[in-house]
Amino acid sequence: xxxxxxxxxxxxxxxxxxxxxxxxxxxxxxxxxxxxxxxxxxxxxxxxxxxxxxxxxxxxxxxxxxxxxxxxxxxxxxxxxxxxxxxxxxxxxxxxxxxxxxxxxxxxxxxxxxxxxxxxxxxxxxxxxxxxxxxxxxxxxxxxxxxxxxxxxxxxxxxxxxxxxx
Numbered sequence: 001x002x003x004x005x006x007x008x009x010x011x012x013x014x015x016x017x018x019x020x021x022x023x024x025x026x027x028x029x030x031x032x033x034x035x036x037x038x039x040x041x042x043x044x045x046x047x048x049x050x051x052x053x054x055x056x057x058x059x060x061x062x063x064x065x066x067x068x069x070x071x072x073x074x075x076x077x078x079x080x081x082x083x084x085x086x087x088x089x090x091x092x093x094x095x096x097x098x099x100x101x102x103x104x105x106x107x108x109x110x111x112x113x114x115x116x117x118x119x120x121x122x123x124x125x126x127x128x129x130x131x132x133x134x135x136x137x138x139x140x141x142x143x144x145x146x147x148x149x150x151x152x153x154x155x156x157x158x159x160x161x162x163x164x165x166x
Contacts, residue, residue, distance in 0.1 A: 013071055032063055057087065058158040062165045073138040076166045078123065080145055084152060085128040094151045095130060098144065105133050105144055142166050 006014075014025045061067055061083045070076045085092045095106040103117040110131050113122040121135040136144070142163040149159045 016071060032068060056155075056158050056161075058083075058154065058162050062161065067165075073141060073166050074134055077134075077141040077145065078125065078132075080162055080166070081130075081132060081148070082126045082128070084148060085125055085130065088152055091152065092128065092130065095132075095148055097151075098147055103133065107131050138166060 014028060017028055018025050055063075061080075067076065067079050067083075070079050096108070098105045099116075103120070104113060107113045107122070108129055108131065110122040110124075113120050113131055113133055117133070119135050120133040122131045123134045124131050132144075145166060146159050146163050149162060154162075
């Protein structure tokens with residue numbers, strides 16, 4: 001194994017993305033760069049990622065510079081919601097049906113969310129008329145992404161990939 005020098009922000013980004021997972025820094029870089037194995041061979045990101053199938057739109061998105069620039073679970077959560085809204089447009093309004101026992105998770109205004117709980121910290125989903133509750137644990141953010149993607153008809157594999165990227 002060889003060493004390379006990286007800037008501090010890159011180091012902490014890699015550390016943050018790999019600290020609580022079974023993915024090493026090398027494996028994360030391989031995925032982002034489209035490399036396989038340890039041969040150093042370059043592969044186009046549009047080539048097979050799962051048993052000969054091209055990567056899904058979700059896989060491509062989580063490899064995108066925009067998504068990879070997000071360093072927090074909240075940032076990645078919001079970035080995925082942006083992507084899902086962009087992909088589904090008017091069909092994205094199914095999220096308005098997601099709610100807990102007392103709390104709504106999505107609404108068309110911050111005020112609607114504030115009415116359903118205390119300290120919900122609503123944030124707008126970029127490029128959309130929708131707002132989302134953000135004062136939830138990472139596990140809940142993953143559950144929300146899973147629920148939204150299930151409602152939008154995504155495969156189990158894509159749902160797992162997206163949720164685990166938060």
